[in-house]
Amino acid sequence: MAVLLRAHLGDVIRESRKEQGRTLRDVSAAARVSLGYLSEVERGEKEASSELLASICDALELPLSRVFAEVSTRFATVESVELAAPVTLPVRPRIEAQVSAA
Template structure:
């Protein structure tokens, strides 16, 4: 019977979770606009604590919450998701050469 033999892997950082990438981008946009957490949270209809947890990647916000926060920052969901996807693609292309491979041994 054949077995999978792992080839040596180059260590790499784990891929970020979607909620981490989202939170990081939201925080950077809010800071770039010079806004306080409380002001953005009030416009989004969420508590400052909740927005803080989203920005730190600790909460997995619903699509409705993401839309509310994006709207509070004058962003569309398309702009937000396209930016995150672009950033993740850029990160993935840098680390793509570090992926491990497996061979099938008979």
């Protein structure tokens, strides 16, 4: 199952907000984003534009690069788990070139 970028971004934003002990209302007001929209971003239901992400990160006093670094780490973890499973590729039988003597 593919994990969407917006899901990881939302998780990181939500966790950062909660670590700061802040409410959705507080951050949405500081970021000048509707509370409902911020909630949808945190739940991974909406794709946030780069401008919106920057505004949310500013409101959280959180560098955007740190958010992307954490998202990257989470993707790497998911990919390593997925890559650990054996991969079976179809193998075509080798066809020997037949050279006729002339």
